[in-house]
Amino acid sequence: MALKYYQLDAAQVLAQLHTQKTGLSQTEAATRLQATGPNKLSDHKQTSLLTKFILQFKDLMIIILMIAAFVALLAGEGSDAIIIFLVIILNAVFGVFQEAKAENAIAALQKMTTPRSRVLRDQTVQVIDSEDLVPGDVVLLEAGDIIPADVYFLEANALKVEEAALTGESVPVEKQASPLPAKDIPLAEQTNLGFMNTNVTYGTAQAVVVETGMATQVGQIAKMLTEVDQTVTPLQKNISHLSKVLSVLILVIAAFIFAFGTLTGRESPLDMLLTAISLAVAAIPEGLPAIVTITLALGTQKMAKKHALIRKLPAVETLGATQIIASDKTGTLTQNKMTVEQFYTDGQLKPAAQLKFQADSKLALAMLLANDSQQTPTGLVGDPTETALIQHFLGQTGFDWDKVCAAYPRTASLPFDSDRKLMSVQTGELLLTKGAPDELLRRANFIEEAGQVTPLTKAKRQELAKVNKQLADQALRVLGFAYKKLAPADQLNLEAEQDLIFVGLIGMIDPERPEVKAAVAEAKQAGIRPLMITGDHMDTARAIAIR
Template identity: 45%
Template structure:
């Protein structure tokens, strides 16, 4: 059955509407899945493996190495030429494999955060992955959902959809179920259709799927697009800039060394070229880019295992700088398991279990609670669908044996005004004993202002100021206990007709139902940990200010001297006033989307890096505005997930703090890996420059330096990237994002440690040079530099000494060291490899002992310095 069948035939759509109560059978689903395929968009033409491989040779530093290989060939150093090209090809293969792995990881992350759809299948309402939706499915849309397929609207309840992804118009489009021929009107005017990729911003609807995958309007756009490359992170851009500048410096120094070798030392052209080649190879950190990518990839995988799914790689770097977390309360700081508590009706405040359904007011309150909500709860399976607040109302009915579905079937919904955060109300129309009755639930302050009467067991009485004051007092009492309170009211219409916002007035007030969402136990500790790490936690919620403050105090967010501000109070503040009070405000209550953006803006004006959490449609603008937008993976709407840069798979605030720690750890590991790689390269540069200036033979062959940079150095650098997060990370203040990764302190360490390694390397060179044997001297220098850099890997694991870090905490570092030693031993003692790497045939065990002792010396010195510094800090 074709997509056009569903879209163009109103009569068939009406027939489908009549059968919409059951949905497709399993056989129909299987048949259509086979016919139409999965509901996925083609990602355009992907790069072939060969293209990816070829791109590995575009880097300027790689080009310099290719030039070095050519020069090596001209000097008849065939072995070095072969090894340089072999290593370049190996590096290109590794880069290609890493690219393909990254693509695969990205696809798996996309799958973890892909949209789901609520559909009718075999008479039951089920939630399925968007890829499993097929033409003919009946999809149930609600505010906050992403539309996962094109479809014709069968039933419409004030549906409004944002179609900016298709039309470019940001204003929402009101929808209708009236039949319109899709080929006769423009896309934006097809009011009876919804389109894949658009976002439901208001209301709800029942939709018949007409097109999936590439057969959607979004699919037509996807067919015209080529694959978009992922943007580089700020760290990667910084390293690319560093590499470009380094390449220019290398070429300039190589030219200088070449000139000095010829004119000052009288070397031949080929020997001088070999000096220049050796210097170029020594200076180029061939593994730097791939190491950073690998460390970032390992960091994101670790975060994913801890329920923090990173959508945007730069979020990993930014996490270490977060200094303010603006967190939604419900489900993030609390358990998102609302349970009914006290009830106020007919002038009495009762426990929920003590309701008496013989009381007309209490019975009507329960009826209004069940009818003016959409949630369902399955006691047998323990699963519920819907807003947690509405689930609590359903649970209240179940305490008295009232099944919400059968109850709603007795009083069908004839009209609806869906809830939105601006009105703070939801209204539904029903036939109650032949009278069209509108039940409304929402914020107590809004409903009290719109109520003219109060329902009592004697009937309706006038809502006097005194009665309003009494109800407000009860609400305040409940709120002070940290309870969330919903108010209920009703009004009667003369006849059944479409509801308008004008109908939400002249209410008869019924009563209050309170509920509680208890704080997560782990959130209390997480807030304390964040505070210790210099991170301020701010609660932003739609609850009443008093309720929010009570919960915030339990969590440790609200302290003595702190302030709580409502959205109304925030409106009365100028930006200057807000800036003055900002540091004192810990709780924002009854806020709108505009308020959330304003709060984020205010903190950013102070130079803070802000993380914002949220799960609703109204949170999306603030999530986008924040430096790190964090969406809820379980309760979050697709709109919020789309706007966020990180998704919490467990909706837990504690996971944010873990992610911040991991972000700090990843950045520290990258910095330590860079220190390790560049300090080793600096040692090689010093050695080559010294030999050139002193007229000594070249201390290393290019093949020696490539072996060190790409093989023995890569393993310890990756191991450093696997260093576990240290407890002390939360004792540090957030990192200033403006501070460059190669700051003066790091450059000083790189230079100092590189000089230390260079000194012992040149001592080894002189030991081998005593008899005038240049090959033995080169072998001794190469072996000492290799082993010294392997030992140096332990120094770069962290700022503390290895005795405090302990070898056992990072087994990968030990494995990397021994793997490097084995590789070096193979080069020194295996006959074929000895010839390939130009190892001296007279290299003895005595030379080996000298080399090991010298190679260990820099690490001993560095560890002694760290111990002394550690003792100094301990005394402080």
């Protein structure tokens, strides 16, 4: 976006877009749609299969082979001509097949756009096709929604957006509805903006559309993907050089043979011409393009089985010249899925796999119920941290999340916010709280261990602080859990988050992919230097690198 909307406040953004908080009228929206076009990634101009096939013959070596085939045919060498033509056609077919396959995969990016959006039109909430959104439209968002365009948040209520696909941040970003004064802010830190095709994992928002279609951040990525890279690979350079050298040598030698034989009178000019042509045909390495094409095609197919997409056959050879591999961390080196790694409860720190819960455990209830994840037909929806807590229990045989939720219905809640760093829910006379361990311990005066509640002593606080640091030093994201029994007349409010009973800590991380360690070792053995690129904290990156 040329205009840095993140520097403006809501009134300035609305004025810049000539709209208002109640949205556009249908008439104005239709006019803008005519001017800006639909809110979708523009279709890349597809080259027909015939054109792709013809373009395969522009290589100099292929041109020389075609000339040689025609000459061989004229000279009566029909079998040689047929073999050369088959080699040329085989080369073209392999090239067309691979390029078409890659373009189909790239085109899949266009299917990511959410199909419908809730928008304010004529001061009423309407559900429209996302393609019909225009700059100035006001959209309504909630947990589970995909942001349909680049937007500026007019209101943000405990809003978190998962932007890993765009920025590489594995943890959802807390969003706000206020201007950012800095002049130049990285994309990942533009917290008052939302970007097309990122996911709302928590909270609700009202936002105004600032960019649509190819003008969005994901649109710029799509544009880069569809641009044809004209870079010549080392193999192409070498073959081109070899073709030129061979062409010159063959022509010089053929001309010399023709001139020498004609001038010395040993043969007639016609016989010497046929001799020179035969020599030229024999000197051309017609098997070279076939060998190169088949070798590259086999390499491409082998990589395709490992889910690596190759658009052009010569790109396979270019990988052989690789000296440095720079890889994004989130979703590439890691699984982009938060996972529970360790627990601290009952005075013991244990791996997650070793700890089993009873359904009425206060720690289990806090993890399950102080949680806004939702079960949908397609799976869990919500903040990745919260869904990871549910997934841990779903992995335990016989554990029924729905049954626990039915037995302990939520009667009130205090959403997480960045100031207190806590979330609390009330179920009957039970208050359950989760959040940052340091904030939680400030409000806790008791601790439950082995079913017994005792005062939280200074020594025990120091022990908990030590465990918290130990987990954090392993680059784990640490959450604390506590509970409290309320009196029948008590109401859930901020004052209720005092005198809590501490029950445990958990450490979570976005784990590395199982195949990464072997891949990095293999790259190093091949003399390639692997680099990890991430926006995460240095300690987190170091922990992933060490693992």
